[in-house]
Amino acid sequence: MNTPNWNRIVIKVGSALIAPNRDGCSSQYLLSIANFIVRCRMSGIQVVLVSSGSVAAGAHLFEQVNDSSITIKKAMASAGQQEMMATWDRLFDFSTAQVLLTHADLRNRDRYISVRDTLDTLLENDILPVVNENDTVTTDKLKVGDNDNLSAMVATATQADALIICSDIDGLYTANPHLDKSARLISDVIEINSDIYAMAGGATSDVGTGGMKTKIQAAEKATSHGIQTFIVDGFNEQSFNQLLEGNNPGTLFHPHPDPMLEPMHWLRHTTLAQGELVVADEFSIDEDLTSDVLTSNDIIDVNGDFSAGDVVMLRKQNGEKVAKVTTNYSSCLLSFVATQDDEQINRTLDDTIDPILSEKYIAKME
Known part of the structure; x- marks a missing residue:
């Protein structure tokens, strides 16, 4: 067993893990994730948490309302964000910091550098940054749209060694395993090309907004900057035990051998x-x-x-x-x-x- 050689990682947790029944936050699946974060920090690995879930967490407060309305979703995010942060706080005995971002914060170079400096300062002071898209104020022109891609942008900004994306299945399959029994798990991806994208189906969860395609997009962003990227089953505690033992419990996207320089990567993958x-x-x-x-x-x-x-x-x-x-x-x-x-x-x-x-x-x- 080999302990992973990481100095800094970003882990992305989706709505289905935080509020699986859309009736508020639940620690059911978060305990193992929180334990993983604690064990990483005890090993000297700095962690940035990108957490979805504010809309799903606040949904139960708006009964008998059409939650497809953008205005309602913004209100749900506003109400649910506090509950989501409170849930994470209860799982840790160290300080956390809320970081709410829009795409406008990342595609503007000066604001991007400001975000990067803030995250670096939090990590240097042993504070866990909890990053989420600011759904309360974002618009179509300002939003990233999914936290998979946001996590890749954050991983790049913070010069992370690894990006871990929690999913509802244990990685990328040759076909949708929920529909095709012959689908097989792809453990390693060396190059992200059209064939890899062709394997991505839609979201299998009715809680989150992302699917396998957005996870591959995130992996492409991260690996092009030299960041190894994992897609793992966030519902399975063994996924995190395997990661800490230096094993690959899902799909590992290998970093590009000739990573893009940070300013060029920002222009290529973050700006619009x-x-x-x-x-x-x-x-x-x-x-x-x-x-x-x-x-x-x-x-x-x-x-x-x-x-x-x-x-x-x-x-x-x-x-x-x-x-x-x-x-x-x-x-x-x-x-x-x-x-x-x-x-x-x-x-x-x-x-x-x-x-x-x-x-x-x-x-x-x-």
Whole structure:
């Protein structure tokens, strides 16, 4: 038996584990998870807990109400968040800290760094961060949408060694094991490709919002930054015993051998493109994309409404995505430039101090 060589981990716990019957929080499945966290900390492993469950925890307080309404779900999250935190607090004899995030906190570089610094400071002071999406205030434009992907973003921000995603089955199967008796567990995934995604079905729980697809998306984000990622059965206490013994109780997604640098990973996997810059199909870039690769003459069309400093997608006319980039100019100005044939106008823009693309954040798409 080998103790895992982790300094810092992120563990994601879903709604079905926290409020399995949607009648408030239950410690039924949380005791073994809490024990795992305690044992990790006793071994010197820092832990960040990403916990869903606020909506499910607050649902029982809103009887005879259509809980498909976004407004009702926000109210449920507001009421349930306190109960969820109180439940975790009762299971630990050390301090915890609530960290509520929206996607806007992560896709803005300054706020992302602020979140990272806060989490680091909490961990350095032996405080357990409990992270959740801020469902009470988030909107479609601001939300991550599921805590699987949020946990991968948090794992990247905190430079974790491992991400552990608790599921209602013990990993990725070749087919849905609830429907196909011949489905077999895949213990190791070296590369996440279209075949792996094809094996992902929908959510098997009627409590949570994520399914196997979002877990694979999270694994792709984490492993591309060099973080080993596990999908394990969170309902089975033996899953956590196996992890602490250095064994793989579910599916292990192996980290990429050549991890992306953190700023490029943030741009590629955390930000959302606010628009597009369309170039000709013949447009080509070198392996090392630089800020001066794009000139005003290259821009054929501009899609979306964005401001200077926003992240946009650089795309060819045939639909091929070239790179995620940050732009030094707004969509209004670039749309004007794209429709001009006046060489003097284009030359004036290209000769300005700032190139069209910001040199700080450019991530080539694979």
